[in-house]
Amino acid sequence: MDPVIIAGAGPVGLTLALALARLEVPSVVLDDGPGRDDQRPARTVVLREDTVALAERLTGTPLAPAGVHWAGWRSMRRKQVTREVAFDAGTPAPLHLAQHALNGALRAAAVRHRLVKVAVESRLDGVEQERSGVTAHTRGPRGTWWRGSFLVGCDGPRSTVRKLQDIRFPGRTAVERYAVAALRAELPWEDEAILHRTPPWRQSGPPAAEVVGRPLPDGVWRLDWLLPQGKDLVTPELLVNRVRETLAGWCDGTTPPYELLDTGVHVVHHRLARRWRVGRVFLAGDAAHLLGALGTQGLDEGLRDADNLAWKLALAWHHGPHKALLDSYQRERRTAVAARLRAADQVLPLLRGGGGLRAYVPGSARGHDTMLADAHLGRGMLGAPGTYADSPLTPADHEGQASVDTPPGTPVADVRVTAEDGTFVPLRDRLGRGALLVVLVAPGTGVWDRKHWVSAGIMPRLAAAVTALPCRAELLVAEEYPGAGAHTVLLVRPDGHLVTALSGVRPADLYAAAETALGGPPRTAPSTETGAEAGATAGSR
Structure with missing residues (x-):
């Protein structure tokens, strides 16, 4: 079987390659660069708990x-603190790090893995596909033809893969612009991120005046200033003035010593590809979507694209293409990203406008600050990970379904579980192995050795039901799960989203739910659908 071809050696492409390798699927990553990443301190990423865990599993x-887990978050308006958040074990902190540090860790892991080939100086310029596979051509010093089973375009906003497949990329250009600086300085908030809206030293400025400060290792900070609408040139003098007045405003009127390391202008676009699949060709990351206003992080969503697609491609690679399962990638991920874009576009006029509701509704400014902070922190409608409640892989409600705090299609809580070898591990550690996870909630098992309860009560019957599932599955036991009663059985997808929760051992319901999570019964007859027809079907969803 031919490897999966991945166009693009950024974080999304390398994450997908490593996720496939973990599932014993080989890949070729086409890197149009020299195989190393530019060191840009001002180009950073903020990862939430789930995407940090994904990257750490793979590397x-x-x-x-390489980064900083924020000690806290502070929102300010003028001179007033409007919100403070302290991070602890019960409130996981986002991780802020330079993108080249993340990509370097992923690249090093990819180079070490026997199932990942990174082809440097290989710029894609042609794709041909037929029912049995994909052929790609690259130009450059090492230009050649590559044969693959599938091809995934992770090649950024100007994606060659997307253009070759004639996929439209509609949306809005320059939704927001930011001047960005990375500098080393001593600020009053150690390892604490700050969002300052309408700071007092900018009272004469535009109504949307806003600056965000995010800490990095070694006393480095990334500062982002929201720029007024328009295309005014951001000169070095303007940027230095912004740095000095901001540092002085935060340090009692005196600009502290600082070392300017890197600068830039970050332009936020909101775009969403019409289709994410054309036959055996897929899009992921910035090739499929652009978002970033109001604190939303496009890379977070790109890594979730890779996590969603990897286990589905692996099943297709090992067992033959399953149209419904592969189609679900676009249905789930495009819907989730579209919801975030829609929410940002609806809220943006309220947050950035100088009048409207803010002029008439008491306390609305504080509510807007909370929404914006939630977007930066990965919470609420602007920042929380997407759910797949309307996915074709989510079973319909049924009589044996149990109620837990995690709705079907939502990422599961990272509770401690007992694995089949008797070790205690976080549930998230068992993800990404290609297996469905069956979790029995059994209070009291944590204080007993596994050998004392593995053959008692309902365990033998549940173990038999798990063995009979239509896909490889792993049986885990948790002492507790939020909102779950004793003997609740959870079925979890390889990417950590809940399929269903059952009240007790129900082999028939468990089997049916597992079959649905895999896209339903596979076709018994070979498909006669061409690549173009498959793409049209995916695009109509």
């Missing part, structure tokens, strides 16, 4: 030393 190394 086998902790990311924390």
Whole structure:
């Protein structure tokens, strides 16, 4: 079987390659660069708990030393603190790190893996596909033809893959613009991020005046200033003035010593590809969507694209293409990203406008600050991970369904579980292995050795039901799960989203739910659908 071809060696492309390798699927990553990443301190990413865990599973190394888990979050308006959040074990902090540090860790892991080939100086310029596979051509010093089973375009906003497949990329250009600086300085808030709206030293400025400060290791900070609408040139003098007045405003009127490391202008676009699949060709990351206003992080969503697609491509690679399962990638991920874009576009006029509701509704400014902070922190409608409640892989409600705090299609809570070898591990550690997870909630098991309860009560019957499932599955036991009663059985997808919760051991319901999570019964007859027809079907969803 031919490898999966991945166009683009950024974080999304390398994450997909490593996720496939973990599932014993080989890949070729086409890197149009020299195989190293530019060191840009002002180009950083903020990862939430789920995407940090994903990257660490794939690289086998902790990311924390390369970045900063924020100690807290502070929202300010003028001179007033409107919100403070302290992060602890019960409130996981986002991780802020330079993008080249993340990509370097992913690249190092990819180079070490026997199932990942990174082809440098290989710029894609042609794609041909037929029912049995995909052929790609690259130009450059190492230009050649590549044969693959599938091809995934992770090649950024100007995606060649998207253009070759003639996929439209509608949306809005320059939704917001930010002047960005990375500098080393001592600020009053150690490892604490700050969002300052309408700071007092900018009272004469535009109504949307706003600056965000995010800490990085070694006393480095990334500062982002929201720029007025328009295309006014951001000169070095303007940027230095912004740095000095901001540092002085935060440090009692005196500009502290600082070292300017990097600068830039970040332009936020909102775009969404019409189709994410054309036959055996897929899009992921910035090739499929652009979002970033109001604190939303496009890379977070790109990594979730890779996590969603990897296990589905792996099942198709090992067992033959399953149209419904592969189609679900576009249905789930495009819907989730579209919801975030829609929410941002609806809220943006309220947050950035100088009048409207803010002039008439008491306390609306504080509510707007909360919404914006939630977007930066990965919470609420602007920042929380998407759900797949309307996915074709989510079973319909049924009599044996149990109620838990995690609705079907939502990422599961990271509770401690007992694995089949008797070890205690976080549930998230068992994700990404290609297996469905069956979790039995059994209070009291944590204080007993596994050998004492593995053959008692309902365990033998549940173990038999798990063995009979239509896909490889792993049986885990948790002492508790939010909102779940004793003997609740959870069925979890390989990417960590809940399929269903059952009240007790119900082999028939468990089997039916597992079959639905895999896209339904596979076709018994070979498909005669061509690549173009498959793309048209995916685009109509």
